[in-house]
Amino acid sequence: xxxxxxAEKIIEGDxxxxxxxxxxxxxxxxxxxxxxxxxxxxxGRAYIIGVTGSPGVGKSTLVDSLIxxxxxxxxxIGVVVIDPTSPFTxxxxxxxxxxxxxxxxxxxxxxxxxxxxxxMGGLSRSTSDILRVMDxxxxxxxxxxxxxxxxxxxxxxxxxxxxxIIMIPGLGDDIQAIKAGILxxxxxxxxxxxxxxxxxxxxxxxxxxxxxxxKRKDGWVPKIVKTxxxxxxxxxxxxxxxxxxxxxxxxxxxxRKFLQKALRIELxxxxxxxxxxxxxEVIGHEEGLTQAVNEIIDGKKDLYTKSEEILKQLLC
Numbered sequence: 001x002x003x004x005x006x007a008e009k010i011i012e013g014d015x016x017x018x019x020x021x022x023x024x025x026x027x028x029x030x031x032x033x034x035x036x037x038x039x040x041x042x043x044g045r046a047y048i049i050g051v052t053g054s055p056g057v058g059k060s061t062l063v064d065s066l067i068x069x070x071x072x073x074x075x076x077i078g079v080v081v082i083d084p085t086s087p088f089t090x091x092x093x094x095x096x097x098x099x100x101x102x103x104x105x106x107x108x109x110x111x112x113x114x115x116x117x118x119x120m121g122g123l124s125r126s127t128s129d130i131l132r133v134m135d136x137x138x139x140x141x142x143x144x145x146x147x148x149x150x151x152x153x154x155x156x157x158x159x160x161x162x163x164x165i166i167m168i169p170g171l172g173d174d175i176q177a178i179k180a181g182i183l184x185x186x187x188x189x190x191x192x193x194x195x196x197x198x199x200x201x202x203x204x205x206x207x208x209x210x211x212x213x214x215k216r217k218d219g220w221v222p223k224i225v226k227t228x229x230x231x232x233x234x235x236x237x238x239x240x241x242x243x244x245x246x247x248x249x250x251x252x253x254x255x256r257k258f259l260q261k262a263l264r265i266e267l268x269x270x271x272x273x274x275x276x277x278x279x280x281e282v283i284g285h286e287e288g289l290t291q292a293v294n295e296i297i298d299g300k301k302d303l304y305t306k307s308e309e310i311l312k313q314l315l316c
Contacts, residue, residue: 003031003034003035003037003038004038006021006035006038007035007038007039007042007136010035010039010133010136010137011039011042011136011137011138013137013138015110018110018133018134018137019112021035021133022112022126022130022133025126025129025130025133026114026115026126026130028126032129036129036132039132039133039136040132042135042136043132043135043136044135045135045140046078046131046134046135046139046140046141046142047140047141047142047161047162047246048131048141048142048144048159048160048161048162049066049141049142049143049144049160049161049162049164049242050144050146050156050157050159050160050162050163050164051063051143051144051145051146051164051166052145052146052156052163052164052165052166052185053165053166053167053190054167056168057166057167057168057192057193058166058168058192058193058229058230059145059146059166060081060145061192061229061230062166062190062192062227062229062235062238063079063081063143063145064103064229065227065229065232065235066143066235066238066239067079067103067109067143068103069235069236069239070140070141070239071103071106071108071109075108075140075141076108076109076138076139076140076141077103077108077109077110077139077140077141077142077143078109078110078111078112078131078134078135078137078139078141078142078143079109079110079111079112079142079143079145080112080114080127080130080131080134080142080143080144080145081111081112081113081114081145082113082114082115082127082144082145082146082147083113083114083115083147110134110137110139112130112134114126114127114130127144127159128159128266131144131159144156144159144160156185157185158261158262158265158266159262161246161249161258162187162188162242162245162246162249163185163186163187163188164186164187164188164189164190164238164242165185165186165188165189165190166190166192167189167190167191167192167202167206168191168192168193168196169191169193169194169196169197169198169199169201169202170196170197170198184213186222187220187222187223187245188222188223188224188225188238188241188242188245189206189222189223189224189225190224190225190226190227190238191203191206191224191225191226191227192227192228192229193228193229194226194227194228194233194234195228199226203224203226206224207224210222218254218257220245220248223241223244223245225237225238225241275314278314279310279311279314282310282313282314283310283313292306292310
């Protein structure tokens with residue numbers, strides 16, 4: 001099939017075509033960019049909800065509960081789960097996806113796992129394109145669950161329209177868990193497993209830190225919601241908080257500022273990838289890269305001179 005035919009199948013909701021394209025996006029196959037060009041005009045309609053937090057806080061259970069509520073509201077749902085990378089295969093360890101198996105027979109839910117493949121910040125390099133494919137498929141809401149990496153997990157704020165920080169009481173120093181970085185990206189703070197001792201104290205501490213911290217430039221005041229996801233407790237209130245933030249986010253001025261920031265980052269990342277690929281082509285891929293590294297090791301060239309030489313080759 002040509003790129004236009006691939007795109008048409010995906011726009012029609014063809015799961016097999018979408019799955020194949022997502023796999024090749026993740027494997028960074030050259031042909032996918034032509035399909036993405038065809039899909040791009042059909043994107044921008046889905047609402048993306050980021051779910052982030054440390055390992056063990058119940059992100060997947062919460063996502064599972066949200067799927068159920070949104071499906072009852074009639075929404076078509078996409079789920080992207082960023083999993084740790086297997087040290088043996090380089091693929092995703094599918095622990096989070098297993099927890100959502102009860103939705104696997106629902107044609108209105110499409111779940112995709114991605115491996116981090118060494119990326120920092122909680123997301124995979126392929127995440128934005130995978131989200132676009134789901135958007136083009138007609139998914140109304142896409143839930144993006146990041147891998148648990150603690151305070152460095154801030155990429156989600158540049159991707160999701162609403163970012164939720166999931167926390168639980170009793171993980172040691174609660175203040176440590178909400179330091180700068182995580183505190184600054186949260187649109188909604190979710191205290192999951194709220195029946196545990198210390199939930200009320202954690203809520204007070206978050207409120208205090210939000211009050212003492214700098215006010216957000218966009219004017220949004222983050223919400224705090226307590227849940228017991230495994231029992232479905234607090235999920236209704238969480239959905240209400242998400243919908244309130246969505247109304248706020250979809251104000252034309254706020255929406256444009258979000259898109260400016262998100263697309264600026266994505267454009268720069270895309271340019272870096274294309275330049276890196278072009279450099280490898282110019283120097284002869286892995287063989288040329290190995291030769292360049294050996295020249296540096298053998299003292300024939302220093303790192304900076306070799307880099308300049310390669311860039312001159314690229315610009316010629």
